[in-house]
Amino acid sequence: MSIPLRLTVNGEPRDLILEDPRVTLLDALRERLHLTGSKKGCDRGQCGACTVLVDGRRINACLALAVSLDGAEITTIEGLAARDGGLHPVQAAFIAHDGFQCGFCTPGQIMSAVGLIREGQAGDDPERIREGMSGNLCRCGAYAGILEAVRDASSDMQREEAA
């Protein structure tokens, strides 16, 4: 069996031929396209470490079969910073507020935060942000920094959009 598939990943068209329909989007990214920023913490949608944006919406890449996403536009953590290496406001805010320790859940946290802010869900209410970020586990317990980072980045991004 060989299944051709075209994904746009971080703005670049990527053609894949899958020999197996069981390949998840996460394993396609990590093992076939060598984009290992998205992490596998549970492989069943419980931890959020694999969060990516598919057509602008955040999903758990471990729960999506790659073959079901032919033609989709995928943004991963590797595609977030500017081409010149300048960090996305959410990335910079995670560093400034120490919103991570080990860094394993961080790509998922950041992609989830980007999605949350774009969805207009973040606002300035800490409880809403906490709730909206609760699909992403952080075992190190960097939640206080994550909350502050999302609040900060959210207002930065809104200011940028307004400007």
Place this chain on the structure above:
Amino acid sequence: MAEIAQDMTTRRVRHGSSIGQPLTRSEGPLKVTGQARFAADNLPPGTLHAALCVATIARGRVTHLDVAAAEAHPGVVAVMTPDNAPKLAQHPDEKTNPFCFRLDLLQDSAVRYANQPVAVVIARTLEAATEGARLLAPAYETEAPRIGLDAADPFTPPAIGVGQPPEEHHGDVEAGLSAAQSRIAATYETAAQYHNAMEPHAAVASWEGDRLTLHMPSQGMAIAQGRLAGLFGIRPQDIHIESPFLGGGFGSKGLIGGPQVLACMAARLVGRPVKLVATRPQMYGPMGHRAPTRQTLRLGTDADGRLTALDHHVLTASSTFDDFFEPSGGVSHTLYASPAISVRHEAVRLDTGTPLFMRAPGEASGSVALESAVDEMAIACGVDPLEFRLRNYAEVEPISGKPFSSKALRDCYAQGAERFGWAGRSKEPRQTRDADGLLVGWGMGTATFPALMFEAQARAEIRADGTGTVEIGAQDMGQGAWTALAQIAADGLGLDLDRLTFRMGSSDLPNAGIAGGSGHTATAGGAIHAAGQAVIGKLADLATNDPASPLYGAGNAGVIARDGRLIRRDDAERSERFEDILARAGHGAVEATGKASADPAAKQTYAMHAHGAVFAEVKVDPDLGQVRVTRLVGAFAAGRVINPRLVTSQYYGGMIWGVSFALHEHAAMDPRTGRFLNDNLGEYHVPVNADTPAMEAILVHEEDAHVNALGIKGVGEIGITGTAGAIANAVWHATGIRVREIPITLDRLLG
């Protein structure tokens, strides 16, 4: 070799001393862009994928594996079972040192616990390997498992923790209890817990002849090298481990896990690199856990609310085949003054994987029981819980009588209480409701953790251009070693961070010992400091013996290193740049090594512990029993702080583990089968962002001249202690109900 350039664009750097500065993480840019390479992110050319087949029984043996079905699956390359697994040079049940634990490596068909690996399928793709493992469909001969603390007869283990005595006594506890004016006796249970680092245990192994390269998260690379060398009959130096980043460890990556050794065996079997990553459920069994405990405490006080006796009995569990006994009673040795203290540990053997070190092993489980009991005792005497702790403040370590090397616990109590507003607490429980009708309660607990040192070595160099390099095989599991150790290195060499190359995270570098026991910054930092001093000493010799140097003859006055210069200690006007000293001496570089370990004389003389005080507010739904922690204030004194930003994060993380211990974590097992009921992150609860209260961590000033050269006590584990008890006590204060089964779940409040 892992190395991180000090990227100044995203960091705040003040020139001069680096220690004490709240720098952001040096590896931060890599982690937020997905460029930090964790073990499972490696895929050497030709790598095959391996999947574990694990036991679905807890006791018995495997009688059949459908190897033919697995082999017939497209993409499967090999199936490794006890029939064809490479023979090992040393049986994995042979114990050669106290840090050597028995592993299940397909040497026979026995099953000793649920989720034990019974076969490995190696395939061209992960999907094929996973399906192959499923197709093996093991058949078993099953025996009834022993699950739960009542399932076997207790015995007194020869040692608990790492070589600690199972019983310690001071004074006459029974006499103290008889003479007491007030007494309490209470039994607390804590559940089995699993580390659940976000990164599952992974290994990418490749062999070249008898040389092994292994990408593997490790809190102790040298220990893993030694273990692998013994198992495979090769030299430790022929094993190269890369572990630049760990996706969390919490003790579970202190020792190599059986599945990681299986990856090495699989790579040897197929003659190609093999990548094996345990699935989340496979982490519940072969990777260690915190054992369940049942702790009975008996306390007595005189008419003034001073302890006359403290008796702490611990019942815990190990596996049927190896020894790790959770040393929960240790906290009672050190925390409260009492003329009589008795601490005893007993254990049973169960059909589970062997328990192991898990963040604050012993202290975490012991603290929740002791702090709850102290709260119950304070209430029984009618004394405010904070006042009770002050009345029973230990001026010397109670069990040993040794003075503390430093102890700023009174300051912790005072600053924490002030910040929290403890003085406004109602004495009686169930007195306060918020605007939504939720019951509000306040509780507190004392935090404590020993200041440990292991052994480490480091290498330092200053080059002709005046820049420096420091190398050490240290490990960063999120605590911030990349940053904090570089800060120590920069100060040791008298260089600004942007003139320093700092390398760690590889077994080819000098052995930094284990990243555990909250001792890594002190130990690895101590070695780095010593190596830096040694290099500066060599440079100073060159300069002070050279008549052409402005420092000539400064030998007695001495020199210090700062900003890339040696400076005469008694005359800052006389100084010379490193590069000028080296150029005139005709040296390309000066290099030296340093080491650090515990000072036996200091250990003999002093009791060395970090301390803290944690205050918690909870809100409880009176109808539903739902508990939320709404506020946590922790004040901690742990000696010298290298980087306050990272230390604050360590305290927050520890306090969230305290929330988790008190309210969430509980590995549930089916006693009939010995299988887990919740071996996944959906049903084994850990806090999510919405469970996290508003938190504050106060870094209480403390100087310690005895604990080690840098005065560091360690901060990684203390936050969990004190916190869980504070929350349990706050739940009592909110509801009037004392829950002695941890975690406190809503059914226990409604029952």
